[in-house]
Amino acid sequence: MERLHFLYNFLDLAGTFVFAISGAAAAKQRGLDLFGICAIAFMVACGGGIIRDLCIGAIPPAGLTNWHYLVAAIIATGMTIGLYPLVQRLNQPVIFFDALGLSLFAVTGAQKSLAYGHNAEVAVLLGITTAVGGGVLRDILLNRVPAILEKEIYASAALIGALIVVLGDHLKWLSSDWNSIIALIICFSLRLLALRYHWNLPVYSNEKTEQN
Amino acid sequence: MERLHFLYNFLDLAGTFVFAISGAAAAKQRGLDLFGICAIAFMVACGGGIIRDLCIGAIPPAGLTNWHYLVAAIIATGMTIGLYPLVQRLNQPVIFFDALGLSLFAVTGAQKSLAYGHNAEVAVLLGITTAVGGGVLRDILLNRVPAILEKEIYASAALIGALIVVLGDHLKWLSSDWNSIIALIICFSLRLLALRYHWNLPVYSNEKTEQN
Amino acid sequence: MERLHFLYNFLDLAGTFVFAISGAAAAKQRGLDLFGICAIAFMVACGGGIIRDLCIGAIPPAGLTNWHYLVAAIIATGMTIGLYPLVQRLNQPVIFFDALGLSLFAVTGAQKSLAYGHNAEVAVLLGITTAVGGGVLRDILLNRVPAILEKEIYASAALIGALIVVLGDHLKWLSSDWNSIIALIICFSLRLLALRYHWNLPVYSNEKTEQN
Numbered sequence: 001m002e003r004l005h006f007l008y009n010f011l012d013l014a015g016t017f018v019f020a021i022s023g024a025a026a027a028k029q030r031g032l033d034l035f036g037i038c039a040i041a042f043m044v045a046c047g048g049g050i051i052r053d054l055c056i057g058a059i060p061p062a063g064l065t066n067w068h069y070l071v072a073a074i075i076a077t078g079m080t081i082g083l084y085p086l087v088q089r090l091n092q093p094v095i096f097f098d099a100l101g102l103s104l105f106a107v108t109g110a111q112k113s114l115a116y117g118h119n120a121e122v123a124v125l126l127g128i129t130t131a132v133g134g135g136v137l138r139d140i141l142l143n144r145v146p147a148i149l150e151k152e153i154y155a156s157a158a159l160i161g162a163l164i165v166v167l168g169d170h171l172k173w174l175s176s177d178w179n180s181i182i183a184l185i186i187c188f189s190l191r192l193l194a195l196r197y198h199w200n201l202p203v204y205s206n207e208k209t210e211q212n
Numbered sequence: 213m214e215r216l217h218f219l220y221n222f223l224d225l226a227g228t229f230v231f232a233i234s235g236a237a238a239a240k241q242r243g244l245d246l247f248g249i250c251a252i253a254f255m256v257a258c259g260g261g262i263i264r265d266l267c268i269g270a271i272p273p274a275g276l277t278n279w280h281y282l283v284a285a286i287i288a289t290g291m292t293i294g295l296y297p298l299v300q301r302l303n304q305p306v307i308f309f310d311a312l313g314l315s316l317f318a319v320t321g322a323q324k325s326l327a328y329g330h331n332a333e334v335a336v337l338l339g340i341t342t343a344v345g346g347g348v349l350r351d352i353l354l355n356r357v358p359a360i361l362e363k364e365i366y367a368s369a370a371l372i373g374a375l376i377v378v379l380g381d382h383l384k385w386l387s388s389d390w391n392s393i394i395a396l397i398i399c400f401s402l403r404l405l406a407l408r409y410h411w412n413l414p415v416y417s418n419e420k421t422e423q424n
Numbered sequence: 425m426e427r428l429h430f431l432y433n434f435l436d437l438a439g440t441f442v443f444a445i446s447g448a449a450a451a452k453q454r455g456l457d458l459f460g461i462c463a464i465a466f467m468v469a470c471g472g473g474i475i476r477d478l479c480i481g482a483i484p485p486a487g488l489t490n491w492h493y494l495v496a497a498i499i500a501t502g503m504t505i506g507l508y509p510l511v512q513r514l515n516q517p518v519i520f521f522d523a524l525g526l527s528l529f530a531v532t533g534a535q536k537s538l539a540y541g542h543n544a545e546v547a548v549l550l551g552i553t554t555a556v557g558g559g560v561l562r563d564i565l566l567n568r569v570p571a572i573l574e575k576e577i578y579a580s581a582a583l584i585g586a587l588i589v590v591l592g593d594h595l596k597w598l599s600s601d602w603n604s605i606i607a608l609i610i611c612f613s614l615r616l617l618a619l620r621y622h623w624n625l626p627v628y629s630n631e632k633t634e635q636n
Contacts, residue, residue, distance in 0.1 A: 033625035035580050050479070055262070057271035059481035064546045081628055122276045143569045145355045156247050201245035204293050267474070269483035334488045348565070357567045368459050413457040416505050
């Protein structure tokens with residue numbers, strides 16, 4: 001329990017940090033001011049988790065009450081502004097950090113929902129929400145159709161990650177820790193492979209189509 | 213009580229299903245992928261109800277915890293993709309299903325708020341929210357000004373429907389069931405008549421205008 | 425306590441009213457219909473507060489349950505439509521009312537969060553949210569990048585106002601009333617000065633930049 005708790009906290013903070021960097025980079029590229037960059041970074045980092053916490057009744061949301069998250073977002077903003085060449089040198093940093101944050105948040109989101117005693121469906125849906133909620137908020141605020149609805153397997157990877165957490169919790173084949181790590185690795189690999197090989201879910205044109 | 217409960221559940225599920233079809237059709241026309249279509253369908257179907265449940269303290273929101281809703285959304289997605297010619301043959305299906313879902317949700321939204329012991333104002337406002345919330349979320353996600361703020365009497369029809377539910381609850385002239393059915397029919401007729409005869413609320417140009 | 429309560433209620437209603445006017449004016453300029461104008465006015469006026477109330481667990485949100493707010497929003501809508509020449513004569517009314525509402529809401533938002541027993545971070549973040557939440561919702565609904573992320577010191581002024589409330593609460597140098605008034609005046613002056621002299625937060629171009 002102690003170890004799970006530590007792992008959970010660590011994954012959550014790491015996810016916050018990488019999501020904040022991806023948010024800050026997107027906001028900086030868009031030419032927002034210092035506060036705007038910081039706000040988008042915080043929103044991408046904590047937005048999904050805040051929606052999850054409102055839905056599971058964890059009031060006030062951890063993203064608002066725990067200063068670790070705010071500090072992680074501020075440091076990420078400072079790093080993105082001050083060390084931008086470094087952030088840039090990691091080829092396509094936004095996409096890479098985004099994939100890592102996606103996996104981390106899908107797993108921790110599903111876990112927290114289960115820990116609050118909610119059922120498997122809530123855990124899966126809120127795992128996905130935690131993972132993609134911040135990015136959707138970012139795209140809404142930057143006034144574009146959320147990328148997750150159009151691009152390579154993204155939310156679907158979060159779905160897989162959250163499903164593995166919930167299945168592992170029901171079947172109890174492995175300890176929670178190992179189950180989380182496996183869910184994390186599968187979700188992250190799936191996302192990177194989808195990016196590498198341009199895997200996409202089917203799109204339906206407006207002509208007549210058969211049942212898929 | 214038993215009968216009301218059954219009616220309430222039935223209306224709620226039917227509303228979910230028709231809203232999901234309207235959402236899936238809009239997302240398909242926009243060229244989103246399979247997950248995107250399913251996500252928009254679920255969002256239109258359950259988004260308004262989830263906002264309502266957060267506001268009345270029904271945690272976790274029924275849209276997340278009750279698998280009926282998710283299944284209804286998935287079936288609606290499958291039908292829209294697989295039987296699109298059928299969905300299309302119903303002339304202007306999106307608009308028709310939208311009007312039906314609007315009426316169903318305004319009524320059930322107001323009822324649920326009253327059932328949780330909140331006052332008449334909360335019931336009316338959340339009736340409207342349940343009815344138009346999903347559509348507003350859809351339009352925000354598809355990056356356009358929500359249609360309900362511009363087009364023929366729409367949210368106003370939901371307002372009338374929710375008002376009738378609240379008035380019926382206070383005056384007790386009829387049983388709850390009959391009151392709901394009347395509210396439903398009036399709201400639905402109002403919306404269809406507005407569509408047929410292009411009834412619009414007044415728009416105020418930027419010149420000097422007198423008090424309306 | 426009694427006096428603080430009265431001051432708190434008065435500031436909250438005044439803020440609601442001026443925000444509703446700014447919302448109604450923006451919606452009218454955009455050519456929305458009567459319901460659309462009223463909905464945007466209500467959303468700008470109560471949106472930030474509703475998000476705050478969901479986050480601090482004040483269910484149902486005051487914006488929905490207290491008819492004062494709804495009436496204030498409706499009167500503001502009527503005034504904006506009926507007495508538009510008057511509203512217009514106040515040079516740049518939207519911007520002026522917006523600055524007043526911003527200051528009022530940052531202060532009352534931070535105060536309410538503290539009154540519900542939450543910590544300083546929650547109070548500051550939700551003070552900002554109360555202040556800018558409505559305007560962000562307005563810009564999302566009218567389909568543009570929220571102005572607060574780009575323009576002259578705006579959310580930063582709310583941050584200062586909320587910080588002063590929280591600091592005053594911890595240090596107890598002054599009575600709560602005086603502390604609120606000082607926070608209000610500083611936030612409002614800061615915003616007006618920023619508008620007058622075009623103070624902006626730094627924007628980072630996409631070239632290499634040093635740590636700020």
